Amino acid sequence: MTDRWALAPAEDGGVEIAPLGPDGLLAGPVRREADAAGAVRGRPEVARWVWRSTAEVYPRLLATGVRVERCYDIEDAETLLLGHEGRSGEPRSAAAALARLRGGPVPPDPPQRSAEPGSQSPLFEPQAVHVPLADLVEVYADQQRRHDRTTHPERMRLLTAAESAGMLVAAEMNRSGLPWSAEVHRRVLHELLGERYAGGGEPRRLAELADEVSAAFGRRVRPDLPADVIKAFAQAGIRIRSTRRWEIESIDHPAVKPLVEYKKLYRIRVAHGWSWLQDWVRDGRFRPEFLAGGTVTGRWVTNGGGALQIPKVIRRAVVADPGWRLVVADADQMEPRVLAAISRDPGLMEVAGRETDLYQSVSDRAFSGDRDQAKIAVLGAVYGQTSGDGLKNLAALRRRFPKAVAYVDEAARAGEEGRLVRTWLGRTCPPAAGATDDAAEEAGIPMSDGQADPSDGSGPQEWVPGYASTNARARGRFARNFVVQGSAADWALLLLAALRRACAGMAAELVFFQHDEVIVHCPEEEAEAVVTAIREASDLAGRLTFGETPVRFPFTTAVVECYADAK
DNA sequence: AGTTTCGGCGCC
């Protein structure tokens, strides 16, 4: 059965394609065709297209209206496999993988290119080394064998397939964009910041607040300059280490109130103000560049526009097209539910088997009904809290959910000792992750305590006793969080893949994804079906990712015309 | 003058 085909753009602008056998090797002759879109469109029976890079091929297909159901991204799989093999520092290009296979000199990866505002096809990668299809297939077949040698081959296969699906979703979201009303955005900016003056200076409200700050200090102070603010407080007899909001707010001084307000509004203007609107919104769509698996943990990143940090007040500008709706779906308490699933802690699984508020359930069992304490304890366990009430609460959590806490403790220990740590599906944390020594981190060198050098010339850093173990502890915190955040990302990929399939027969489009939250843009009459699809996709993702467990992954869904109305 | 790092804060 030839349900998998390989595809590689040729250097003359055409495309090479070929059917693959069960071993992943060529099962027929390589064909040449004029263009990728025609080749794919003419073969609807192909269940999975195998290619070097989704970012290279898929945007061009989408541009001609061609979607594919499934793909396999060889370079993404190479990254995941290298990580699993403890070789995360090695080049991950198809050309490099081929060279390793044949014992030749391994070329370094081409440098990453960053996005420019408003660029039409941001994912095009012109500098990639061309690999002929026959060679590409060798790399693919070898990768299939490498899957078999991983700790859990079936999970690893699921991971590479799921992340390839994620790349399809990302490319489609990059194309569709997030519905965005520039008019509403401008109205929000005007309400918050006031009108702009012709001279190009600060908008009215910011200028007023700056004046209030200056008046409170009795001299001209620039509230956007931390050094100026620290000096001004010092002259008023108040010593502060930084101008972070929580530190400022603990001070009793008339400048605090306007200063905090200024910083809040300044942030809006700088990060999502008029120039942002100019750069990133066109034709009623905000078009960031989503990168699936852009982080070590597998979380996505976006390139340009800060799409994963849209402030709550600005979400008023996310407005569905006329007659359409936004289905906004947010996974409820995802991280502790994931912890339950990966640790198999009986008590936590039972709690996570209900769709009701998990933190409330935990608090009923271990914190006398104090939900806030329970939430702090759970998040502290996941993030590696080192001080404060978190530690005390962690002890209570450990008594009730010993297996869950032991799971993250063991991950932290492994991280501290420089061992590999993996998500449920097998995404692997590089041994040096979380360290503060950038040079070693970039080189992928595991740093033991003995190797960490406090006098590395990186700055006027004074010598601190125990500095070396500071790195180890940072790696421990990173690894502790990695197993939860990363396994949550595993699950989220399966969710996206399932939801994408469910939407395939509808006009509905996935337009936004943010760790545990997804937005589908659809005609009003499809909204109910989308809500159902999300629930079903969640159930499927839970079973596929973690196997049969009692753990449920409920979503809060809202059908709205405006994103801001979802919360 | 151009490039990199830092500080602070937005989101999860």
Added chain:
DNA sequence: AAAGGGCGCCGAAACT
């Protein structure tokens, strides 16, 4: 109340 994990973004500061 505060501090643990992951990111990106901007202007200012620091550097070359």
